[in-house]
Amino acid sequence: MKVxxxxxxxxxxxxxxxLIAECDKAREEVKVTSIPKKKAKITSFMPFIAAAAxxxxxxxVLIAVLPKMGSTTMYKDSVSKIEETVAAVDNAVENEQADxxxxxxxxxNAGDDSTSYLADDxxxxxxxxxxxxxxxxYSATIVPGGQVDGILTSEVHIxxxxxxxxxxxxxxxxxxxxxxxxxxxxxLLSFYVxxxxxxxxxxxxxxxxxxxxxxxxxxxxxxGKRIVPANEDEYELLRxxxxxxAANSILYIYMSEN
Amino acid sequence: xxxxxIVDLYWERDEDAINQTQIKYERYLMKVADNILNNTxxxxxxxxxxxxxxxxxxxxxxxxxxxxxLGKITRRVSIDLxxxxxxxxxxxxxYEVSLQEMQENGIEPxxxxxxxxxxxxxxxYISDYLKTIxxxxxxxxxxxxxxxxxxxxxxxxxxxxxSKVKSILFRVRGGLxxxxxxxxxxx
Numbered sequence: 001m002k003v004x005x006x007x008x009x010x011x012x013x014x015x016x017x018x019l020i021a022e023c024d025k026a027r028e029e030v031k032v033t034s035i036p037k038k039k040a041k042i043t044s045f046m047p048f049i050a051a052a053a054x055x056x057x058x059x060x061v062l063i064a065v066l067p068k069m070g071s072t073t074m075y076k077d078s079v080s081k082i083e084e085t086v087a088a089v090d091n092a093v094e095n096e097q098a099d100x101x102x103x104x105x106x107x108x109n110a111g112d113d114s115t116s117y118l119a120d121d122x123x124x125x126x127x128x129x130x131x132x133x134x135x136x137x138y139s140a141t142i143v144p145g146g147q148v149d150g151i152l153t154s155e156v157h158i159x160x161x162x163x164x165x166x167x168x169x170x171x172x173x174x175x176x177x178x179x180x181x182x183x184x185x186x187x188l189l190s191f192y193v194x195x196x197x198x199x200x201x202x203x204x205x206x207x208x209x210x211x212x213x214x215x216x217x218x219x220x221x222x223x224g225k226r227i228v229p230a231n232e233d234e235y236e237l238l239r240x241x242x243x244x245x246a247a248n249s250i251l252y253i254y255m256s257e258n
Numbered sequence: 259x260x261x262x263x264i265v266d267l268y269w270e271r272d273e274d275a276i277n278q279t280q281i282k283y284e285r286y287l288m289k290v291a292d293n294i295l296n297n298t299x300x301x302x303x304x305x306x307x308x309x310x311x312x313x314x315x316x317x318x319x320x321x322x323x324x325x326x327x328l329g330k331i332t333r334r335v336s337i338d339l340x341x342x343x344x345x346x347x348x349x350x351x352x353y354e355v356s357l358q359e360m361q362e363n364g365i366e367p368x369x370x371x372x373x374x375x376x377x378x379x380x381x382x383y384i385s386d387y388l389k390t391i392x393x394x395x396x397x398x399x400x401x402x403x404x405x406x407x408x409x410x411x412x413x414x415x416x417x418x419x420x421s422k423v424k425s426i427l428f429r430v431r432g433g434l435x436x437x438x439x440x441x442x443x444x445x
Contacts, residue, residue: 001371001376001442001443001444002443002444002445003365003371003380003438003443003444003445004365004366004367004368004369004445005357005360005361005365005366005367005368005369006357006367006368006369007369007371007376007377007380008360008365008380008384008403008434009337009353009356009357009360009403010334010337010369010371010377011371011377011378011380011381011384012333012381012384012400012403012404013330013333013334013337013377013381014377014378014380014381014382014385015381015384015385015388015400015404016385016389017321017322017323017326017327019385019388019389019396019400020323020326020329020330020400020404021323021325021326022393022396022397023396023397023400023401023404023405024325024326024329026393026397027397027401027405027415
């Protein structure tokens, strides 16, 4: 029997009530959960900054005035304590500012639509998501080695310290390949790459061609959906990456020029 | 008021049933209608028709999920109105866009079926297929193609990028096409 798009849409009126109710419930409940960033705490730290400034001022006055008044042991102790307090507050402010810098770094890398988390949160989040998302597709977060330990978007929670040069070249080189006029069949692997030199976030599907005899990559760039050829070695390379780094979870490949 | 009590009011032929339905579900139903019709006046007409149809169908019906029951009526009435009013010209609604998306998977536009039982069978197969995929993917599909929610709303809810949601939808549509073809449908 012939089925067209409007038929499918109209037939959805006969969808199981339970499925719709479940969706409605999720629709009301689902919200991106963001672990509060340390950056958010900076505002509550403002009193410390004010206190630090005040102490510096008082400390400065005392240091300037006390020698003239005669430096007794008691005065020396007082000055010493004030200086220690000022130093401690200064350190706290510096640490907080450093944390904020890290947070901002993560924000910038994760993109506007993403929810970012500090590295400490990652393993727990990965554990909680592991298995729920299924293994039908993968994505990974990959950031330049040493920049930050990891990036967590609302969806993807794995950070890889480095991307193998060979894979990087392969993935970024796909955009330069000539399109082929080929139908594709089964999708074997899927992954995302952001900030590639061509286009924005790109999903790559590694597929078998229509007769299953070779591989093709399917992705979108500024010119729209494209199909380019891939060979068995390239397929194996990516399959190994996915298998090793993201079995049963989502691997989000994030490439940054940073 | 609880759904069961509202349904009781319908069964008692108490007109307060409609008031209570309006209070609880008008916003939800207007959203369903407007996603299809993209016109407030038409959407109001569609929602009012929903109340009338609900009044006429209870009794004999006693829906266990009133929101779903009403949502399906609104959806059906809205699609009928859409077909009536926009046979020749487009209105730019999310419903329209969602139909166009199916063409990306090689599913032809327009409709080929004619009777209710065919739609019911197809609906059952779609339900069966959706039960085989992950809950998130299923809900995203239902939000897009049953509720006709805009992509950006879905992205916001899930914290997914637009390309991510598009790709999920592409895969689910592809899977559905494959599933229906195995069941003997031709797409």
